[in-house]
Amino acid sequence: MASDVGADELQELVDARAKPLLKDHDALGIVVGIWKDGKPQIFAYGKVQTPNGEHPPDGDTLFEIGSITKTFTGILLAEAVKRKEVKLDDPVNLHLPKDFQVSSKTEKAITLLHLATHRSGLPVEPPLLGLFAHNSLNPYVDYDQKKLSAFLKLDRKLREPGEKYEYSNVGMGLLGHALVYAAKADSYNELVRERICKPLALKDTSEAQTGAQKLRLAWGHNAGGKPTDPWDFATLSGAGALRSSTQDLLRYAAANMNVGKSALWPSIEMSHEERSKAASKSVGVGLGWHRSQLKGERLCLWHNGRTGGYQSMLALTPDRGTAVVILCSQAGIGGLERIAFELLEQIEVK
Numbered sequence: 001m002a003s004d005v006g007a008d009e010l011q012e013l014v015d016a017r018a019k020p021l022l023k024d025h026d027a028l029g030i031v032v033g034i035w036k037d038g039k040p041q042i043f044a045y046g047k048v049q050t051p052n053g054e055h056p057p058d059g060d061t062l063f064e065i066g067s068i069t070k071t072f073t074g075i076l077l078a079e080a081v082k083r084k085e086v087k088l089d090d091p092v093n094l095h096l097p098k099d100f101q102v103s104s105k106t107e108k109a110i111t112l113l114h115l116a117t118h119r120s121g122l123p124v125e126p127p128l129l130g131l132f133a134h135n136s137l138n139p140y141v142d143y144d145q146k147k148l149s150a151f152l153k154l155d156r157k158l159r160e161p162g163e164k165y166e167y168s169n170v171g172m173g174l175l176g177h178a179l180v181y182a183a184k185a186d187s188y189n190e191l192v193r194e195r196i197c198k199p200l201a202l203k204d205t206s207e208a209q210t211g212a213q214k215l216r217l218a219w220g221h222n223a224g225g226k227p228t229d230p231w232d233f234a235t236l237s238g239a240g241a242l243r244s245s246t247q248d249l250l251r252y253a254a255a256n257m258n259v260g261k262s263a264l265w266p267s268i269e270m271s272h273e274e275r276s277k278a279a280s281k282s283v284g285v286g287l288g289w290h291r292s293q294l295k296g297e298r299l300c301l302w303h304n305g306r307t308g309g310y311q312s313m314l315a316l317t318p319d320r321g322t323a324v325v326i327l328c329s330q331a332g333i334g335g336l337e338r339i340a341f342e343l344l345e346q347i348e349v350k
Contacts, residue, residue, distance in 0.1 A: 027047075027049070027221045027329070062213060063327040068305040074116055075288070106157070116275070121158035290303055302315035
């Protein structure tokens with residue numbers, strides 16, 4: 001069992017893992033958030049560029065969180081089930097407009113659960129996404145509903161739904177569409193705001209930022225350290241469109257450990273349940289969440305994220321009440337998952 005750590009030792013543990021990441025990355029800004037002993041702690045490193053100039057990041061600096069968005073989509077699915085808007089085994093076409101149906105030669109219909117657990121048979125990305133993008137640095141910005149609808153209508157043979165785990169941004173993005181349609185909401189962003197952000201008091205988590213928030217958005221950098229465009233989603237938002245801060249994601253992590261006993265907890269807890277296995281049988285899959293075992297057979301819920309200019313990681317151990325958030329202003333920074341798992345293994349709540 002890991003030993004309990006105090007404030008000074010925690011600082012040393014985080015420093016030892018975060019500071020080496022700055023080597024040879026002059027444009028990199030990193031914020032590490034720890035939820036421990038019922039409160040958040042923030043550790044920031046490097047520098048970020050925002051409309052306010054170059055400065056050290058902090059817990060309120062905004063970053064793209066990429067595929068961590070998928071955990072929000074999973075909770076939205078569970079909440080839609082609780083509200084009796086959908087059922088997990090509903091065919092996705094039941095909750096899509098008539099001109100937005102998935103065509104497939106498979107015997108089984110693709111269900112909402114298949115989409116949420118990456119077992120739909122849909123590809124990881126829309127075919128030739130980058131090739132046909134007007135701006136290859138922002139590939140999703142012009143992949144609109146017309147293009148997605150044309151792709152979904154292709155009469156093709158997919159892998160049989162439920163047959164195999166295959167990570168799919170298309171699938172999670174389509175799930176977001178189905179949930180918006182079922183809820184009669186205006187957009188994915190509105191649905192996240194009303195059903196997750198407001199109940200959990202997340203003030204900085206959204207697709208689009210207000211004027212004041214824009215001043216706190218760190219500029220992203222590609223794997224080579226060069227400034228790159230942010231990603232904007234014309235569609236497929238449920239796969240990776242959200243931006244957030246370390247402070248907000250720590251509140252989100254706390255809610256996922258039932259801190260504060262939010263009214264949203266039944267849906268959050270439902271999203272955590274293991275539904276299948278990932279490509280590695282040691283990793284379980286919930287609704288948008290991955291599930292792993294840390295040392296001492298402790299359950300860890302997690303998801304990582306990457307866009308063209310950012311990288312992120314969120315991991316938490318519900319039984320110990322600890323969580324780690326890592327947000328970076330550069331893509332291609334290796335080891336974030338390992339760092340988060342190692343920190344969790346060395347932190348024990350008194």
